[in-house]
Amino acid sequence: MSRGAFFCLFFHKASRRTGRPKRAGDPPGTGRGEGMAVKFQSVAGMKDILPEETPLWQDLEKVLREVVRSYGYAEIRMPAVESTSLFVRSIGEVTDVVEKEMYTFDDNGDSLSLRPEGTAGCVRACIESGIIHNQERRLWYMGPMFRHERPQKGRYRQFHQFGVEVFGLAGPEIEAELILMIARIWRIFGISDRLTLELNSLGTPEERVAYRASLVDYLRAHQDQLDDDSRRRMETNPLRVLDSKDPGVQEVLSGAPVLSSCFGEETRQRFERLQQILRDAGVPFKINERLVRGLDYYSHTVFEWVTDALGAQSTVCGGGRYDGLVEQLGGHSTPAVGFAIGLERMVLLLKTLEACSAAPAAADVYLCAMGDEAVRRSFILGEQIRSEVPGIRLLTNCAGGAFRKQFRRADQSGAAFALILGESELEQGMVGIKDLRQGTEQRNVPWGEAAAELKNLLGV
Numbered sequence: 001m002s003r004g005a006f007f008c009l010f011f012h013k014a015s016r017r018t019g020r021p022k023r024a025g026d027p028p029g030t031g032r033g034e035g036m037a038v039k040f041q042s043v044a045g046m047k048d049i050l051p052e053e054t055p056l057w058q059d060l061e062k063v064l065r066e067v068v069r070s071y072g073y074a075e076i077r078m079p080a081v082e083s084t085s086l087f088v089r090s091i092g093e094v095t096d097v098v099e100k101e102m103y104t105f106d107d108n109g110d111s112l113s114l115r116p117e118g119t120a121g122c123v124r125a126c127i128e129s130g131i132i133h134n135q136e137r138r139l140w141y142m143g144p145m146f147r148h149e150r151p152q153k154g155r156y157r158q159f160h161q162f163g164v165e166v167f168g169l170a171g172p173e174i175e176a177e178l179i180l181m182i183a184r185i186w187r188i189f190g191i192s193d194r195l196t197l198e199l200n201s202l203g204t205p206e207e208r209v210a211y212r213a214s215l216v217d218y219l220r221a222h223q224d225q226l227d228d229d230s231r232r233r234m235e236t237n238p239l240r241v242l243d244s245k246d247p248g249v250q251e252v253l254s255g256a257p258v259l260s261s262c263f264g265e266e267t268r269q270r271f272e273r274l275q276q277i278l279r280d281a282g283v284p285f286k287i288n289e290r291l292v293r294g295l296d297y298y299s300h301t302v303f304e305w306v307t308d309a310l311g312a313q314s315t316v317c318g319g320g321r322y323d324g325l326v327e328q329l330g331g332h333s334t335p336a337v338g339f340a341i342g343l344e345r346m347v348l349l350l351k352t353l354e355a356c357s358a359a360p361a362a363a364d365v366y367l368c369a370m371g372d373e374a375v376r377r378s379f380i381l382g383e384q385i386r387s388e389v390p391g392i393r394l395l396t397n398c399a400g401g402a403f404r405k406q407f408r409r410a411d412q413s414g415a416a417f418a419l420i421l422g423e424s425e426l427e428q429g430m431v432g433i434k435d436l437r438q439g440t441e442q443r444n445v446p447w448g449e450a451a452a453e454l455k456n457l458l459g460v
């Protein structure tokens with residue numbers, strides 16, 4: 001598919017004059033003063049996707065579906081709400097997501113949370129249904145996720161992920177398949193040159209235990225240079241300190257021991273094999289020894305695709321291997337690996353890089369009718385044409401008015417042709433056709449030939 005097939009939005013933001021009630025004490029929904037209507041705003045960090053933007057989303061979703069289909073993946077759909085403990089057990093107690101970002105609520109004594117990501121729910125669903133027991137599974141999902149983060153460009157409280165999870169395959173080959181699949185997605189959109197693949201291995205749990213000890217020794221020796229968060233995490237989950245964005249901590253980390261120094265031969269070899277396949281396939285990557293990801297379930301390979309085009313929220317896709325998670329959540333020990341693309345960031349990237357073309361008009365044909373009888377008959381004509389011209393987008397006037405006014409509306413709709421049904425056309429059994437873009441005169445065709453004529457004109 002070519003880049004030209006993607007739509008871009010050149011729309012202006014609707015002005016935000018509407019708002020919450022201004023006075024803190026005002027009860028929501030009633031407004032200040034008797035009978036005054038209140039205009040509501042969306043919740044901070046939760047955006048509407050307006051009709052000007054949905055064609056781009058639909059196109060993106062379509063391409064993603066086609067790509068995973070071409071690799072033989074099947075869709076799974078999970079609920080947006082799960083038990084809070086599922087996320088705590090899988091993502092990890094000492095992570096930003098679980099400590100600060102979950103939308104958690106009490107449901108008659110059960111603690112439930114809006115899903116902050118898809119992996120935990122996917123694993124839960126697979127164990128519960130038994131579909132990964134002694135079986136390979138290649139799955140994908142798409143949908144909203146929720147994290148109570150500070151909203152900014154590219155970071156929202158409701159956002160969408162396109163995720164892939166594979167179960168039952170233990171080797172680096174499947175990791176290579178996932179990375180090649182993602183590289184294909186970037187290529188289709190023509191944005192490969194603005195995305196960099198960062199790769200790391202977190203080794204085995206045993207190797208991480210050894211590393212943890214040497215990291216903690218190092219961090220203890222530099223305690224006074226750490227911020228409070230990192231000092232706390234040093235005791236509870238020291239690998240998370242590697243995630244710190246604090247510049248002082250970053251500096252301390254530049255002298256810290258690296259995880260790869262604790263790797264045994266097997267880990268080294270499997271990581272090298274993945275790199276070899278990627279080199280053979282011509283997918284460039286950068287090893288980032290500090291890449292640990294923000295979720296605790298990973299082991300061995302982890303990766304992120306980052307861009308220089310979006311500012312601070314630069315990670316468009318992240319993933320890795322999580323062999324221990326299925327067992328940890330009560331299933332049989334099963335190797336697993338996956339990734340998720342943040343769709344808002346992908347859309348932002350496509351818009352920023354103008355890797356999409358202008359949004360198409362909403363209609364091909366605008367049906368104008370005037371006079372009581374003609375308006376009634378126009379519905380029959382419209383239905384007939386929709387049945388006979390597959391894929392046609394036909395807008396019916398539905399707003400009355402003189403033909404001059406209807407033609408103005410037809411023009412604004414972006415339609416290429418107007419169909420005209422007035423009293424005289426009706427009497428003669430004819431339908432008028434007018435080319436709106438060429439501005440040529442109306443010509444009439446018999447009612448029964450209108451659909452064929454449109455097929456011809458639209459080239460369908």
Ligand code: HAM
Binds near residue numbers: 117119147315341344
């Ligand atoms: P994650 O890195 O937490 O991984 O999220 C994946 C992607 O979701 C990020 O790279 C980013 O593009 C997007 N994202 C995350 N938070 C936000 C936000 N607040 N606003 C907008 N976009 C956001 C996971 O969620 C793992 N479940 C991925 C995975 C699947 N690993 C294995 N399988």
